[in-house]
Every structure is written in structure tokens, then in C-alpha cells.
Amino acid sequence: MIFALLLVHAVLLPALFHGLFTIVRNGHEEAFIDHTRIYTRVFADIFETSIVQETEAEIVAHLDSAVLGGRSIYATLQVADSLLISSLMESEDADKFTEDFAFGEHGDNVYFLSVPLEMAATVAVLKLGFDEEPTLLQIGDARQTLIYILLMYLLVSLALVVLLSTVLARPLKRLRRDSRKIASGDYTRKLSIESGFHEIKELSDDLETMRSTLVGVNARLQKEIVEREAAVAKQQDLEESLRHSQRLKSIGTLAGGVAHEFNNVLLPILMYAELSLEDLPADSSVRSKLEQILKLAKRAQGLSQQILTFGRQPGDTAKVPLDIVPVVEEAMSMVRALIPASIDIRVDVEKGIGHVLCDAAEIQQLVVNLCSNAYKSQRSGGGLISVSVAKTNVDRKFTEKHPKLRQGKHVLLKVTDTGEGMDSATIDRIFEPFFTTREVGKGTGLGLSVVHGIVVKHGGEIVVTSEPNRGATFDVYFPLTEMQALPDIEETKK
Amino acid sequence: MTRVIIIDDEEDICVVLKEVLERAGFEVEVASNGSDGMDLLRKQHADLVITDIIMPGKDGVETTYDIRMEFPNTKIIVISGGGNVSPMEYEPTAIKTTAYLASATKAGADLTLTKPFDRDEIVNAARRLTAH
Numbered sequence: 363m364i365f366a367l368l369l370v371h372a373v374l375l376p377a378l379f380h381g382l383f384t385i386v387r388n389g390h391e392e393a394f395i396d397h398t399r400i401y402t403r404v405f406a407d408i409f410e411t412s413i414v415q416e417t418e419a420e421i422v423a424h425l426d427s428a429v430l431g432g433r434s435i436y437a438t439l440q441v442a443d444s445l446l447i448s449s450l451m452e453s454e455d456a457d458k459f460t461e462d463f464a465f466g467e468h469g470d471n472v473y474f475l476s477v478p479l480e481m482a483a484t485v486a487v488l489k490l491g492f493d494e495e496p497t498l499l500q501i502g503d504a505r506q507t508l509i510y511i512l513l514m515y516l517l518v519s520l521a522l523v524v525l526l527s528t529v530l531a532r533p534l535k536r537l538r539r540d541s542r543k544i545a546s547g548d549y550t551r552k553l554s555i556e557s558g559f560h561e562i563k564e565l566s567d568d569l570e571t572m573r574s575t576l577v578g579v580n581a582r583l584q585k586e587i588v589e590r591e592a593a594v595a596k597q598q599d600l601e602e603s604l605r606h607s608q609r610l611k612s613i614g615t616l617a618g619g620v621a622h623e624f625n626n627v628l629l630p631i632l633m634y635a636e637l638s639l640e641d642l643p644a645d646s647s648v649r650s651k652l653e654q655i656l657k658l659a660k661r662a663q664g665l666s667q668q669i670l671t672f673g674r675q676p677g678d679t680a681k682v683p684l685d686i687v688p689v690v691e692e693a694m695s696m697v698r699a700l701i702p703a704s705i706d707i708r709v710d711v712e713k714g715i716g717h718v719l720c721d722a723a724e725i726q727q728l729v730v731n732l733c734s735n736a737y738k739s740q741r742s743g744g745g746l747i748s749v750s751v752a753k754t755n756v757d758r759k760f761t762e763k764h765p766k767l768r769q770g771k772h773v774l775l776k777v778t779d780t781g782e783g784m785d786s787a788t789i790d791r792i793f794e795p796f797f798t799t800r801e802v803g804k805g806t807g808l809g810l811s812v813v814h815g816i817v818v819k820h821g822g823e824i825v826v827t828s829e830p831n832r833g834a835t836f837d838v839y840f841p842l843t844e845m846q847a848l849p850d851i852e853e854t855k856k
Numbered sequence: 857m858t859r860v861i862i863i864d865d866e867e868d869i870c871v872v873l874k875e876v877l878e879r880a881g882f883e884v885e886v887a888s889n890g891s892d893g894m895d896l897l898r899k900q901h902a903d904l905v906i907t908d909i910i911m912p913g914k915d916g917v918e919t920t921y922d923i924r925m926e927f928p929n930t931k932i933i934v935i936s937g938g939g940n941v942s943p944m945e946y947e948p949t950a951i952k953t954t955a956y957l958a959s960a961t962k963a964g965a966d967l968t969l970t971k972p973f974d975r976d977e978i979v980n981a982a983r984r985l986t987a988h
């Protein structure tokens with residue numbers, strides 16, 4: 363800014379100086395010339411009226427007065443052929459006379475004027491020389507003053523520029539610094555610049571409005587991103603869950619179809635075996651073999667039944683509202699009978715939690731199967747199996763992850779073991795029929811499939827949490843019903 | 857003698873059930889589909905019809921309905937292979953059997969049984985229904 367100003371002044375000031383100085387100088391010169399002309403005229407008038415009667419001495423005295431008047435330094439009068447010279451000047455000076463037509467001509471610092479006097483008889487010329495020096499000095503002074511004034515002006519304007527740049531540039535610089543910070547991502551910085559210039563203040567305010575709008579928009583965008591990410595995650599969860607249940611469902615359908623065909627084959631085998639046994643004499647050697655066929659066919663029947671349980675859909679059979687606690691307790695007494703005493707079994711049930719629309723036999727089967735699975739996962743002879751039943755509230759967040767459940771009160775049946783646990787790939791397939799991690803012959807791979815079938819049938823959900831060597835937890839959720847338990851038929855009869 | 861008609865598209869099942877029921881003292885005839893079964897029934901009255909549920913042509917539910925309309929006194933047992941079989945996913949003739957059994961009951965079946973059942977189960981059921 364200062365440089366710009368200096369540049370402008372470097373061009374403007376000399377021009378200005380030149381112009382002003384020309385005016386001043388011309389003024390002085392014109393004033394000088396006017397004055398000399400008037401002065402000369404006055405003397406010319408005097409000589410015109412008196413010269414005829416006067417003597418030479420008197421004329422010289424007049425010339426002297428013209429010099430003494432302080433205005434002229436040369437005064438001569440040419441009358442005919444004689445030249446009268448003021449006594450106050452050297453006679454040889456009279457030769458210097460060269461008429462000037464403009465101020466400062468001839469470089470002699472003297473302005474020479476000659477006036478012909480109007481007289482009837484004689485020809486006379488009054489010649490006067492005026493000292494130019496005082497005027498030159500005045501012009502010099504004026505020039506000096508002009509230079510001072512312009513220098514002053516330059517200094518003042520420089521000072522003003524410095525001041526202005528401070529007042530203007532500082533807030534602008536701050537504004538710039540703040541905007542840079544905002545640009546680099548610090549949106550929280552408020553733009554508030556105090557300035558005497560309302561334009562700057564307004565600019566700052568406008569920028570601040572822009573910033574706060576940006577902050578708002580940014581926040582909204584951030585929120586949207588978070589929401590979208592959550593939605594995507596939810597979508598993925600749902601897809602995963604859907605894929606999983608679809609897979610189980612199609613496996614169930616396939617297994618069900620196979621079981622269906624299988625049953626059509628099993629039925630004649632069973633019955634032919636029975637009929638044959640009936641036909642055989644008591645001591646036949648074939649009898650034991652036939653009995654074996656019958657036994658195996660019955661085992662196949664059991665398997666087929668389990669497969670069908672897995673493949674069942676909600677609403678397949680009649681369910682009644684029941685307090686699930688006694689059902690689980692009864693199942694646990696069966697479990698205790700089945701599992702060696704070396705396994706510690708802990709049962710923790712919350713009483714009076716309400717009713718679940720269920721099939722008691724199936725719930726028992728579910729408990730037995732889960733406990734049996736927990737037992738089989740124990741590596742050594744010992745270990746702990748905990749079974750608990752409690753009331754729980756399923757919230758929206760939970761239903762988002764487990765879309766099969768609805769919000770509201772549920773029964774949570776939890777079976778935890780201290781066994782070998784499993785990885786997520788295993789958890790993913792654990793409910794598939796015939797999927798087993800155990801040695802061949804040590805499990806059918808149907809137990810948990812049956813559990814899954816029962817859970818689905820009861821409109822519940824099963825959540826498995828496990829890590830290798832960290833045991834496993836099976837959380838089974840059943841929705842609580844508002845319906846009351848039916849009166850016990852046996853008791854009613856009594 | 858108490859007359860029983862067995863309707864099943866599985867010939868093996870017809871044959872074995874026939875023998876089982878004959879040994880139990882029933883007079884048994886077999887048909888391989890609903891229409892044939894109806895023809896047999898129209899020719900000679902039967903006390904009990906045991907019909908499979910999933911069959912080509914006239915299926916168990918339809919047959920049950922027709923019998924109930926024409927012969928209100930004939931007892932009906934509907935048997936099925938069990939399982940939830942969707943026509944899209946498994947095979948064209950098989951349908952969700954459990955739901956099917958329920959609709960058979962609605963159509964008028966006196967009893968539904970899921971295969972495989974015991975010899976005693978079917979004999980006892982037949983005896984109970986026909987008071988044989």
C-alpha cells in the first residue's frame with residue numbers, strides 16, 4: 363500500500379509541483395511586468411508634461427528620482443541625439459540596455475523598458491531598467507514554500523496510509539487468519555472482528571453467518587453420515603440375520619422333505635419287521651436279527667422326528683400359556699439324571715415371571731438338549747453348567763439386531779457352560795442339522811437343530827455368545843403372553 | 857366284518873398296512889389315489905378310510921372332504937409323512953404337511969397320524985374309531 367502510494371506520488375507530485383510553480387512564477391512575473399509598465403508610464407507622463415520647459419539638470423533629477431523610487435536601477439532619456447543618464451548610475455551601464463520583452467530575458471537580471479515620449483517637436487525615448495532580482499528571489503521563496511508544502515503533503519499522506527493500513531489491514535489480517543483456521547477444519551472458531559470500518563465489521567459478520575451456517579450444515583451432514591452408517595450396519599445385521607434364518611429354513615425344508623420320504627420308507631420297514639417277528643417261531647435264529655432291524659428302524663424314526671422338529675414353523679402345533687419355571691425345573695431334574703455328578707449344575711430361576719405360550723414337552727426337550735450340548739462341550743470330566751430363567755425387557759436396540767423378536771417383556775432362559783467354546787464360524791453353523799464338531803458317533807448334530815426349531819416355533823430367539831476355550835452361553839428369549847394359564851384339566855376333573 | 861379302505865400312492869405302505877390291519881381282523885382294500893378310493897367306497901361301503909395326505913391328483917384333504925359329504929358315517933384317518941415341505945423348495949406334490957393335517961381335520965378327518973407310526977398305534981386307532 364505504501365509502495366503504491368509512493369509510486370502515485372512519484373508521478374503526481376512533480377507534475378503538481380510543476381503546475382503550481384508555473385502559476386506562482388507567472389503571477390510574480392506578471393505582477394513585476396505590470397508594475398514596471400505602470401511605473402514607466404507614470405514617469406513617461408511626468409516627462410511628457412515637463413520636459414519641454416526643464417533643463418537637462420532637472421531631467422536628470424527626474425531620472426534620479428525614478429531610480430531612487432526604488433523601482434528601477436537604470437533610467438536614461440534619449441532626447442534627439444543626446445542621452446541623459448541618471449546620475450545615480452555608471453555611464454557605461456547605459457550601454458547594457460537591451461530591451462526585454464519577457465521577464466528574465468537576456469540573463470542580466472534586469473528588465474529593460476523603453477517608452478517613446480509623445481512630444482510635438484522632439485523625439486525622446488525614456489528607457490528604464492528594473493531589477494529582476496527581488497522578484498526572482500520571491501519566486502525562489504515561493505518555490506521553496508511549494509516544495510515544503512508538497513513534502514508536508516507527502517509526509518501526511520504517508521502517515522495516513524500507514525495509519526489506514528493499520529486500522530484496515532489488521533482486522534482483515536485477523537479475519538484472514540481465522541478464516542484459514544476454519545478452512546483447515548477448526549469450525550468452532552468464531553469470526554468476530556471489531557473495526558471502526560463498518561464495511562469490515564459487516565464483512566466479518568457475513569463471514570460469521572456463513573461459518574455458523576457451515577457449522578450447522580456440517581453437523582447435519584456428520585449426523586447424517588453417522589445415521590447412514592448405523593443404518594448400513596443395521597441393514598447388514600438384518601441381512602446377515604435374514605441370510606442365516608433363510609439358510610436354516612431352507613436346510614429345514616430340505617431336511618423335512620428328506621425326513622418325509624424317509625418316513626414313507628421307515629413305516630413299511632418297521633411294520634414288516636413287527637409282522638415278521640410275529641410270524642417267527644419263538645426259537646428262530648432270525649428273531650434276534652429282526653429285533654435288531656426293528657431297533658435300528660426305531661432309532662431312525664427318532665432321528666427323523668428330530669429333523670422334523672427342526673424344520674417346524676411357528677404355529678405348527680397348539681401351544682398353551684404356561685409358567686415356564688416349573689417346566690424348566692422338571693427338565694433340570696431329567697438333566698441331573700442324565701449328566702454325571704462330576705459336572706456342577708446350578709439352577710437359578712426367578713419365580714412368578716408370567717406365562718409363555720408354549721408346548722411344555724418341547725421346552726423340556728430344548729432345556730435337555732442345551733444342557734446335553736453344554737455337558738458334551740466340557741473337555742475334562744468336571745465343569746459347570748448354569749441354567750437361569752429370568753424376566754427381561756427387550757428394547758428397540760435389541761430388536762434391531764434380532765428382528766425376530768418384538769419389543770416388550772420376555773423370558774430369558776440362559777444356559778452357560780465352562781466348556782471348550784467355539785469360534786464365530788462354528789456359531790454361524792451350529793443350528794444346522796447334522797453339523798457337529800464332535801467325533802463321529804458322539805453326536806448326531808441334531809440336538810441344537812431341534813433347539814432352534816423349538817425356539818422358532820415359539821416365536822423366540824436364541825443368541826449364542828462364545829469364544830474358543832471360554833465356554834459358551836445360549837440365551838433363549840421367549841415372549842411373555844398376557845394370557846393366563848389354563849386350569850389344570852386333571853385338577854378340574856377332581 | 858369291519859371294512860377299511862387304504863388310500864396311499866406309496867404301494868409299499870398300502871401293502872404293509874393292509875397286512876397289519878388284516879391280521880387285526882379288518883377287511884382291507886387299497887387304492888393308490890383319492891379318486892380310486894372314492895370309486896371303491898361308492899361300490900361298497902366302508903367303515904373306515906385311511907388316506908395319505910399328499911398324493912398326485914385328488915389329495916388327502918379333498919378326499920376327506922368328499923367322503924365326509926357323501927358318507928357322513930365313514931370314519932377317516934389321515935396320515936402324513938410329516939415335515940414342512942414347501943412346493944417351491946422341495947418337490948411339487950409336497951406341501952406344508954402340518955398345516956395340511958390341520959386342514960384335513962377341518963375337512964372332517966376323525967384322526968391324523970404322522971408317519972412313521974407303530975403297528976399298535978394304527979390298529980388301536982382303527983379299532984377305537986370303528987368300535988371293532
